[in-house]
Amino acid sequence: MRSRLPLLYTADAMFLVANPDVPSVRNAQRLLDRVRQLGACGERVRVLLNRAADPCPIPPKQIEAALGHPIHHMFPSDYKTVSTALNSGVPLALTGDSDIAEQFDSFTRRIIEPDAAATAPPQNAKAKGLSINRLASMW
Numbered sequence: 001m002r003s004r005l006p007l008l009y010t011a012d013a014m015f016l017v018a019n020p021d022v023p024s025v026r027n028a029q030r031l032l033d034r035v036r037q038l039g040a041c042g043e044r045v046r047v048l049l050n051r052a053a054d055p056c057p058i059p060p061k062q063i064e065a066a067l068g069h070p071i072h073h074m075f076p077s078d079y080k081t082v083s084t085a086l087n088s089g090v091p092l093a094l095t096g097d098s099d100i101a102e103q104f105d106s107f108t109r110r111i112i113e114p115d116a117a118a119t120a121p122p123q124n125a126k127a128k129g130l131s132i133n134r135l136a137s138m139w
Contacts, residue, residue: 008040013111015072017048018063020056025063032069046072048107053077073107075101 008014014035018028028047036042047067049060052074060071078100085092092101109116 006039008035011044012060014045015048017050019051020049020058020060022058025058025066029067032067039092042069047083049074051075051077066109073103073110075103075107087137 016028016031018024032042032045032047032076035045047064047069049063049071052060053076058066060074064070076099081095081098081100082092084090085095092098095101118120
């Protein structure tokens with residue numbers, strides 16, 4: 001098997017998913033340190049906080065301080081919606097109006113159109129021209 005190390009140097013962005021708990025944050029910290037040691041551009045790493053719920057076991061600001069890296073996007077903790085989508089085989093984007101589906105749509109928009117997503121006002125999910133629904137239908 002060929003080394004995957006060149007991917008660190010050629011990727012436009014790398015997404016590191018962490019949960020707001022001590023073991024996950026510590027592992028994310030180790031991975032970020034390793035990326036920096038290897039000389040790969042740490043600015044391309046985007047930290048995603050999964051299962052973020054109020055109150056978070058570790059506040060997002062404290063996670064950012066521990067990682068020395070900002071959180072790029074937070075996904076809410078919605079076990080029921082995710083579990084239902086998984087068990088029914090229906091993608092989250094098609095599950096209706098849920099906060100987690102909206103967050104996936106927002107996250108996808110930020111990847112596809114980073115400049116437009118930062119300046120565009122939020123729209124109704126049904127009125128969006130390019131949404132996670134359309135992306136999901138491509139596969």
